Amino acid sequence: LMIIAGPKMHPLWQTPILPLLFLLSAISVGFPMVIFESMLASRSLGLKPEMHLLSRLGSMIAPLLGIYLAFKIGDMFIRETFVYLNEFNTASVMFTIEMLFGVIIPLRMFLSTKVLKSPLFLFIASCLVVFGVLLNRINNFIVAYAPPYSTESYIPSFGEISLTVGFVALLVLLYRFFVINFPVISLPGKESAPRTKYTIRGEK
Known part of the structure; x- marks a missing residue:
């Protein structure tokens, strides 16, 4: 649907490989969502987090985020859309927040053994990935979408x-x-x- 939108979407998100990026991000958020849900359930029900399992899941997240980040950056360089980051507007700020807090920071965290062994840090890193994917969807369908004849942004x-x-x-x-x-x-x-x-x- 967003590919059909064409010029109605901001170039930072509009790309021919958008379905692939959606798929990769959905795969990347799978394990973080499991960790997020498991820790919330453990906390809510007074149970001890199953760190022996969650740490192993956490160790698999960094490669998935790395693949997504590689496709994202590669696509930007091929289409030369990185120039739009020089503009200080809502789109560039939201894109920066999405990539920094939703991909780059959690990627670095999941590469740390200390994070993988800490329930708190593991939960925070997982929350960042979930937040990043959620923000990506909001950016694609709300922030990036701007019909040429619209008088105001959709809220x-x-x-x-x-x-x-x-x-x-x-x-x-x-x-x-x-x-x-x-x-x-x-x-x-x-x-x-x-x-x-x-x-x-x-x-x-």
């Missing part, structure tokens, strides 16, 4: 934002329901994690 209405937040809240509620009532997450030993007021059914 989602309060109803649209509320509907989106409501769906996310519903998914979180359903997730908690199934985790608490069904054997989705393995139970730790009594000494491995503190108890909270939310206990998984079947725990003694």
Whole structure:
């Protein structure tokens, strides 16, 4: 859809390989999303993070981000769109934030053994990747899209934002329901994690 938009999109995002970049970014955010969800669930349910698994997942993220970054930068140099970064406007600022905080910084973090062994740093790095992909989608569909005859930029209405937040809240509620009532997450030993007021059914 964005390829069809053509000149209606800002050159920093409009590219013939946009579907490939979307695919690579979706693959790159897979493991960070698993880490993000797992740590939030562990925190919410009073369980200890499964660092022996999450650290291994974290070690696979840097190569995926590196591949995405290579395609992104390579495409910019081939099309010479990096010149638009010299312009100080909304598009250049949002693109810089997207690449810096959503790709480059977490890429560097996931290359660090200290980060991979730290629940806090691993969570922060994963959050940055999730944030970067989310911002990329917002940039593509809102910031970059500017029809030639539009008089003002598109901003989602309060109803649209509320509907989106409501769906996310519903998914979180359903997730908690199934985790608490069904054997989705393995139970730790009594000494491995503190108890909270939310206990998984079947725990003694």
